[in-house]
Amino acid sequence: MPFRRFFGRGNERARPADAPPDDAEEAGKDDDATAQDDDAGTPEWDAGIPEGQSSATEIEGDWRARAAAVIPGGASTGSKQPQNLFGDAASEYPGHFLRASGCHLVTVGERTLLDCTMALGAVSLGYADEGVTRAVVSAAAAGHVAGLAHYLEIEVAERLCDLIPCAERVRFLKSGAEATAAAVRIARAATGRTRVIATGYLGWHDWSNAGPGIPAGAHADVTRVPFDDMVALQDAVRDAARDLAAIVLEPVVDREPSPEWLGAARSLCDEAGAVLIFDEMKTGFRLRPGGYQEVSGVTPDLATFGKALANGYPLAAVVGRDRVMSAAQETWISSTLAGEAVALAAAAAVIERYDSEGDVCARLGEIGAAMRAGVDAAIRASGVGGVRIEGLDAMWQLRFDRPDVERAFLERAVRHGALFKRGAYNYASLAHGEGDVLTELESIASAALVELMEEGIA
Numbered sequence: 001m002p003f004r005r006f007f008g009r010g011n012e013r014a015r016p017a018d019a020p021p022d023d024a025e026e027a028g029k030d031d032d033a034t035a036q037d038d039d040a041g042t043p044e045w046d047a048g049i050p051e052g053q054s055s056a057t058e059i060e061g062d063w064r065a066r067a068a069a070v071i072p073g074g075a076s077t078g079s080k081q082p083q084n085l086f087g088d089a090a091s092e093y094p095g096h097f098l099r100a101s102g103c104h105l106v107t108v109g110e111r112t113l114l115d116c117t118m119a120l121g122a123v124s125l126g127y128a129d130e131g132v133t134r135a136v137v138s139a140a141a142a143g144h145v146a147g148l149a150h151y152l153e154i155e156v157a158e159r160l161c162d163l164i165p166c167a168e169r170v171r172f173l174k175s176g177a178e179a180t181a182a183a184v185r186i187a188r189a190a191t192g193r194t195r196v197i198a199t200g201y202l203g204w205h206d207w208s209n210a211g212p213g214i215p216a217g218a219h220a221d222v223t224r225v226p227f228d229d230m231v232a233l234q235d236a237v238r239d240a241a242r243d244l245a246a247i248v249l250e251p252v253v254d255r256e257p258s259p260e261w262l263g264a265a266r267s268l269c270d271e272a273g274a275v276l277i278f279d280e281m282k283t284g285f286r287l288r289p290g291g292y293q294e295v296s297g298v299t300p301d302l303a304t305f306g307k308a309l310a311n312g313y314p315l316a317a318v319v320g321r322d323r324v325m326s327a328a329q330e331t332w333i334s335s336t337l338a339g340e341a342v343a344l345a346a347a348a349a350v351i352e353r354y355d356s357e358g359d360v361c362a363r364l365g366e367i368g369a370a371m372r373a374g375v376d377a378a379i380r381a382s383g384v385g386g387v388r389i390e391g392l393d394a395m396w397q398l399r400f401d402r403p404d405v406e407r408a409f410l411e412r413a414v415r416h417g418a419l420f421k422r423g424a425y426n427y428a429s430l431a432h433g434e435g436d437v438l439t440e441l442e443s444i445a446s447a448a449l450v451e452l453m454e455e456g457i458a
């Protein structure tokens with residue numbers, strides 16, 4: 001009785017109106033439930049908030065309370081934790097969703113929101129994309145794990161080698177943090193050196209983070225340098241001297257780097273006999289299928305991909321030159337489910353779509369440009385100051401000078417029907433280009449901003 005276990009505990013009112021009933025399994029066996037299911041194809045538990053029940057915000061608040069009681073931070077993905085979505089003092093906001101389709105999600109309180117975050121850039125086609133869903137359902141039905149590696153591992157690896165400039169060999173993993181940690185391990189194994197120079201967010205693992213619970217020694221051999229800072233990069237390379245194993249960088253951090261800096265990263269690695277690694281988690285299958293290396297013409301030795309690669313299914317890849325990737329076999333990099341076929345089937349469907357549907361990345365750029373133009377027009381028309389749009393078209397962000405104005409905007413945007421990302425990228429998806437989504441986005445942004453002016457907040 002899985003639903004009784006998960007929905008039958010805690011505050012009864014906190015149960016979303018469209019959660020399956022506690023006794024869903026038993027209900028499925030009786031005539032009544034069958035009759036309801038037949039009724040216009042809408043299961044009883046998908047019928048919306050019954051009249052007289054709690055408001056959307058009350059239901060969402062109850063779920064947040066339940067989440068806070070059982071999950072530190074309220075969500076397992078840091079950026080989806082309520083205070084990271086809306087800011088510490090936010091009082092009214094949704095934290096959890098029931099379902100998502102295209103670029104819309106439905107909250108536990110049955111509010112539909114136009115989502116500009118696209119699951120932190122993990123989804124570029126749209127939520128519950130038909131082709132991807134068909135592929136994963138069929139992979140699941142066919143048996144997605146067994147005692148041998150699945151054939152899709154080979155097929156997707158071959159396609160990645162076609163699409164990504166540096167890719168001659170591929171290893172799959174499940175998360176971006178894992179893939180980037182693996183790339184660093186491979187670089188160290190290939191060079192027999194330890195020092196690493198790093199730029200950007202590279203995942204949560206010890207080697208790339210500092211903070212409670214992380215021994216200082218974990219990053220003793222990692223030098224962080226600011227993005228696009230030539231002097232810092234050169235100094236760090238000089239300091240690492242003959243022990244430099246790798247420079248690992250996010251090639252885009254809020255903006256594109258100068259060609260000189262990226263070119264210097266390449267030539268400094270060449271001169272030092274070190275490995276250049278691009279973390280293409282956000283840029284891959286977004287700016288170009290092959291990531292920023294395809295845009296810049298600077299080819300790293302290794303690169304890591306994830307997020308849009310499988311349209312939200314858990315898959316990441318380390319790809320790179322054979323002479324470096326062969327070291328993956330000299331060290332131990334392995335995960336039980338690294339090559340499970342559901343996520344690989346999703347990636348195969350994504351690649352197929354990118355192959356068959358013209359230039360998907362160019363389209364994402366066009367749609368992103370239209371999204372930011374609409375929001376920018378709303379900002380200008382409202383007269384709200386201290387807010388601007390930055391970033392690239394396919395991954396853009398709203399920057400506020402004042403956190404209180406940002407928080408008030410995000411809350412009001414949700415009230416009017418849109419979820420924007422606080423302090424980080426909003427991502428274009430193909431779904432944002434469908435129907436009247438772009439008009440909807442501008443009018444929601446406009447309504448939220450005008451309220452800020454009317455209420456004297458901005």
Ligand SMILES: Cc1ncc(COP(=O)(O)O)c(C=O)c1O
Pocket residue numbers: 120174175176177178180200201202203204250279280281282306307
């Ligand atoms: C550039 C970059 N690298 C690595 C990661 C970590 O990926 P994951 O969260 O899948 O572990 C992220 C996640 O946002 C990222 O943006």
